[in-house]
Amino acid sequence: MSKEQQVGAKYQNGGPQGPQGPPKEILLPKSRLLPLSIALCLGLFLSFLDSSIVSTALVTIGDDFGSLSNINWIALAYTLCDLGCAVLFTSMSDVFGRRNAYIVAFILFFSASIGCxxxxxxxxxIALRSIQGIGGSGLYSLAMVMFPEIFPRSMRKWIGAVAGGVVGTSGILGPILGGIITHFASWKWIFWLNAPIGVISITMFLLAWPNADQLRHPERKLLKQLDVIGSFLLIAASVLVVFAFQESGSHLNFWGTAIFIAPLATGAICWLLLIGWEVVIGVFMEDKISPLFPKSLLTRRIYCAGALSAVITGFPYYVVIYNVPLHLQIVNGKSSLMAGLGLLPLLVSTATGSMLAGAVSSKRDLSFYTMTVGSCLLTLGTGLLSTVSSGSAIDPKIYGFEVFVGLGFGLCVSTSSILAAIQCEIKDHATAQGIVAQARVLGGSFGIAASTAILRVIEARELSSVLSPSQLAALDLSTLNAAQSHAVRQAYAHAFNHILRISTVLSGISIVFALLSYQKNPPTLAKRSQQQVAAETARQIAIRRRALGTSAPPPHPPAKEESAHSSKVSDIS
Structure with a gap:
C-alpha cells in the first residue's frame, strides 16, 4: 500500500470524519431509492430493447419500403451511434451533472422513437435510428454510472446481477416483442412502444431524484476538461472501420476495393491518433483534460481483460440475435412472430446466466471463473449453431444450441459490469462503465457489419447467375419463381453458417482474455470496497494539500458523535 493510501486507510478506520477525512455515506431514503432504481432499469431496458427489437421486423420493413438491400443499416445506425457516444455521455455527466445528462439522453431517445x-x-x-442510438447510449451508460452512486454499500454487490439481468433480458426480449408486434399490428409500434414506457420512466426519475442533502453528488468538472478531440477520434475510428465491412460486401472481391480500403485505413489512423492523444493527455495534461481512457484504467489487468472480453463477446451475441430470426424467416419461411418466439430459449438462458454471475460474485470477486465458463459456453453454442441444417424445415437442435449461447453471454455481460465497479477506483467508475458499454456495442457492430459483408459476397457468388441485377438488389421473394426462391434461401443458409463459424473463432479468443483475469487470491467485495475508499480518501487529501500549498497532514478536528445513520463510509466521490 502506498504512503497516500496508508494515510487514507488511517482516516477511514479511525481518523477524523468530515472536511479532512473521507466522505460519510448518505443513505438515500427507500421512498426515493426504489422508484429511482426502477426508472433507471426501465431506461436501461429500453436502450437495449431497441438495439435488437428490429431484428425480427427487418424483412417486413424492407418489404414495406421495397428493398432488402439496406435493411441492416436500420440496426447498424443505432449500434454505431450508441457505440460512439457512450463514453461521451459519461464524461458530459461529470461536467453538467448526472440528472441533466440523463434528461438530454431521454429527450433524444424519446423524440427519435416517435419519429421512427x-x-x-x-x-x-436510418437517420432517426441514429438519433435514437445517441439517446440510448446515454440511457445505458448513465444508468450504469448512477447505480453504484445511489445504492448503499451493502447492496452494491447485486448491481452487476441486476444490470446484467436487465441487459440480457431486454436484448433477447427485443426480437420476441418485435416479432409479436409486427405480426399482430404494424412494425411502427415497435418504436411507438417506447412512448408509454418512457413517460413512466422519466416521470419516476424526476420525482425520485434526490435533493442535495439526500445524496452525495459527484464533484463536477469544468467544461474545458471535456476530451472533445478524443471523443471525435473515437466516433470517427469506430464508424469508419465498421462502415468498411458493412458496405464492402457489395463487391465479390471486396478486399482490394477502394470502398473497403479507404475507410478501413482512415479508421485505423484515427485509432492510432486516439491512442497517441490519450497518452499525451495522461502524461502531460491530465490535470487540465479528463481523458476518455484514463491511464489508471489501462494499468488494471483484470479490468482490461473484462473490457476486451466485452468487445469479443459482443460480436457473437449480436450475430445470433440478428441472424437467427433472419434464418427462421427466409430459410425456413416462418413468420416474424415465430422468428421472435424462436429466441425464447436464448432469452431465458441469458437472464439465468446473468443472475448466476451476480450470485457467484456476491461476496468475493470470482469473475475469473464466471467469465471463463461463459466464454467456453459461448464458444460451444456458436460452434453448434454453425452446423444447423440449411433445409427448409426448422432444425430443432437450434433451440438447444441457443441455450449454450445465452448462458455464456449472460455470464459474460454480468461479469464485465461487475468488474467495472469493483476493479477500478471510485474516480474512474463512470468512465469504466462507459468503456465496457461501448466495447460490447463495438463488438456487436462488427458482428452486424460482418454478417452483411458475408451475405453480400455469397449472394454475388451464388445468385448472380440466377437473378437479374434488379432482382438481386431488391431480393423480393414474392416476385421470384420456385427455383430462384430456393437459391436465395440456400444463400442465406450458407451465409448463416459462415458467420457462425467466425463467431466461434472469436468466442474462442474471448477465452484467452478471460484467462488473463486470473487472481491467485481474489478479495472479498467488502475488502475491495475498503481499498477503494482508502484510495479515494488519499486522493482527496492530496488534492486538498496541493490546494493549500502544504504537505503537512490535515489537522485532527475534535471527535464528534455521529449517528448510526451517518457512520458508514461512502465510496461515492
Whole structure:
C-alpha cells in the first residue's frame, strides 16, 4: 500500500470524519431509492430493447419500403451511434451533472422513437435510428454510472446481477416483442412502444431524484476538461472501420476495393491518433483534460481483460440475435412472430446466466471463473449453431444450441459490469462503465457489419447467375419463381453458417482474455470496497494539500458523535 493510501486507510478506520477525512455515506431514503432504481432499469431496458427489437421486423420493413438491400443499416445506425457516444455521455455527466445528462439522453431517445414510426423511407428511418442510438447510449451508460452512486454499500454487490439481468433480458426480449408486434399490428409500434414506457420512466426519475442533502453528488468538472478531440477520434475510428465491412460486401472481391480500403485505413489512423492523444493527455495534461481512457484504467489487468472480453463477446451475441430470426424467416419461411418466439430459449438462458454471475460474485470477486465458463459456453453454442441444417424445415437442435449461447453471454455481460465497479477506483467508475458499454456495442457492430459483408459476397457468388441485377438488389421473394426462391434461401443458409463459424473463432479468443483475469487470491467485495475508499480518501487529501500549498497532514478536528445513520463510509466521490 502506498504512503497516500496508508494515510487514507488511517482516516477511514479511525481518523477524523468530515472536511479532512473521507466522505460519510448518505443513505438515500427507500421512498426515493426504489422508484429511482426502477426508472433507471426501465431506461436501461429500453436502450437495449431497441438495439435488437428490429431484428425480427427487418424483412417486413424492407418489404414495406421495397428493398432488402439496406435493411441492416436500420440496426447498424443505432449500434454505431450508441457505440460512439457512450463514453461521451459519461464524461458530459461529470461536467453538467448526472440528472441533466440523463434528461438530454431521454429527450433524444424519446423524440427519435416517435419519429421512427412516422418514417416514409429507409433513409429517413436510418437517420432517426441514429438519433435514437445517441439517446440510448446515454440511457445505458448513465444508468450504469448512477447505480453504484445511489445504492448503499451493502447492496452494491447485486448491481452487476441486476444490470446484467436487465441487459440480457431486454436484448433477447427485443426480437420476441418485435416479432409479436409486427405480426399482430404494424412494425411502427415497435418504436411507438417506447412512448408509454418512457413517460413512466422519466416521470419516476424526476420525482425520485434526490435533493442535495439526500445524496452525495459527484464533484463536477469544468467544461474545458471535456476530451472533445478524443471523443471525435473515437466516433470517427469506430464508424469508419465498421462502415468498411458493412458496405464492402457489395463487391465479390471486396478486399482490394477502394470502398473497403479507404475507410478501413482512415479508421485505423484515427485509432492510432486516439491512442497517441490519450497518452499525451495522461502524461502531460491530465490535470487540465479528463481523458476518455484514463491511464489508471489501462494499468488494471483484470479490468482490461473484462473490457476486451466485452468487445469479443459482443460480436457473437449480436450475430445470433440478428441472424437467427433472419434464418427462421427466409430459410425456413416462418413468420416474424415465430422468428421472435424462436429466441425464447436464448432469452431465458441469458437472464439465468446473468443472475448466476451476480450470485457467484456476491461476496468475493470470482469473475475469473464466471467469465471463463461463459466464454467456453459461448464458444460451444456458436460452434453448434454453425452446423444447423440449411433445409427448409426448422432444425430443432437450434433451440438447444441457443441455450449454450445465452448462458455464456449472460455470464459474460454480468461479469464485465461487475468488474467495472469493483476493479477500478471510485474516480474512474463512470468512465469504466462507459468503456465496457461501448466495447460490447463495438463488438456487436462488427458482428452486424460482418454478417452483411458475408451475405453480400455469397449472394454475388451464388445468385448472380440466377437473378437479374434488379432482382438481386431488391431480393423480393414474392416476385421470384420456385427455383430462384430456393437459391436465395440456400444463400442465406450458407451465409448463416459462415458467420457462425467466425463467431466461434472469436468466442474462442474471448477465452484467452478471460484467462488473463486470473487472481491467485481474489478479495472479498467488502475488502475491495475498503481499498477503494482508502484510495479515494488519499486522493482527496492530496488534492486538498496541493490546494493549500502544504504537505503537512490535515489537522485532527475534535471527535464528534455521529449517528448510526451517518457512520458508514461512502465510496461515492
Amino acid at each position: 414510426g412516422f418514417a416514409r423511407s429507409t433513409n429517413q428511418l
